[in-house]
Amino acid sequence: MELREYDLNMGPQHPSTHGVLRLKLAVDNEVVLGVEPVLGYLHRGMEKLWESLTYHQVVPLTDRLDYLASLSNNLGYCLTVEKLAGIEVPGRARYIRVVLAELQRLASHLAWVGFMANDIGAMSVLLYAFEAREDVLDIFEEYCGARLTLHGIRIGGAVRDLDAPLVARIRAVLGKVPDRLDDVRALLDENRIWKERTVGVGRLSGADAVAHGLTGPALRASGVPWDMRKDIPYSSYDDFDFEVPLGANGDVYDRYLVRLGEIGQSIRIVRQALDGLPDGEFAAKVPRVLKIAPGEAFHTIEAPKGVLGFTVRSNGTDKPERVKMRSPSFINLQALDAMCRGYMFSDVIGILGSLDIVLGEIDK
């Protein structure tokens, strides 16, 4: 066959790039020689904006970073500010945060499996996954009034208490999710087309994954056990008994298995947190005008997409001098080139999907 190398443009308007992402592909016929992501189409200058807002005012804006996991962003930022200001969060608030963060992981992973299967052409999976996700979003709506860009965690604690009716509702939803998950797995686990498109595709070894800075489920699918909830626990995660699912082959299929395994573990964690919910306040008393003495703090959490970190530097006023975000999707997307090289052009969609990126936190 005649060798033909050319560049191919994908996006920024493309249904499977999960936002406004542009990929410049170098291809030889249908084999991918290299992928260069072009960013910035959604750049809103968040970090600049945060410098002109008070510490409290920044929190709702973090909702718009990874907009499929707003609560995780709230949590990451609030924990960093609390570390910097030395704010002690009450035990009940820490447990409520765990409940919210794990429900958010569940919702994020359910959205992922629906979109991912849809990208590859299995459209019905989306309906089952979103049925379960709807129930979780209904919980969020009852808790804080919003379903997307929701705001449930504030500096010092949570926005409100988990009352008995809501706890009962969460338990009811947790009872239903495994059924929907079984539906999804029945459609995909041994599906020949799904396996053709995912097994052995987009492989990355554990060593390469670490070298590229990969974190989250995509890293663990390559067999590297690195999860902030276990390794650098925060917000009482060391109180709970759960496992960290790992993959062996580091391919798209393993990333699918790891995320589905994590949904089961999230259910376990939420149940334990509800069972052991301590009495007390749901938030610490934090001054409305929060002035923080000059200093710097860095804190990371395990967000659904990977290690989410914030660096906050204070200058003695009620506004941060600088907030720097370590966005897991941004760092993870760097590995796309290495994952795609040598695979077919049609695999790019599946590999990109398997990274689980959200452009809101890539472009900030």
Place this chain on the structure above:
Amino acid sequence: MPEDAADRTGLDGILEALTGRFPGAVLAGAFERNELSVRLAKESLASVLRFLKDEAGFNALEDIAVFDNLGAAGGDGRFTVVYRLCRFPGALRLRLAADVAEGASLPSAVPVYRSADWAAREAFDMFGVLFDGHPDLRRIYMPDDFEGHPLRKDFPLAGRNGGA
């Protein structure tokens, strides 16, 4: 020697090893909020990173953050560039900081840590910090023909022509 450095579990050993191995490079080292923070002369950055990765086992670079020190008293560099290294299993974290003047450059971390690539491009785009030896130092968020660096403290908030 490599085994020695890698076998030390605490961060105390890392600071000791750094000061012993690179006399003059370590300007300050302190424990702040349970993490080891080391201030370096920027010239030594590449060799310190190489040592930390190959011999002290810091296998991941988590983040690069830049701070604009505009107007701060006593600083000899306009910008502070912070590298966050991590070693796992074991979950050890290390913060390396180097000051750099406006228009000056730092040795690139990319030859040692591939994951530094985009973080360095972001630092260049937002602050104009230059990295010597970076394979592809272009803007990452702003358009290629954009002038200025938006996260600098003296970047006009209302736009360069007053928002008109």
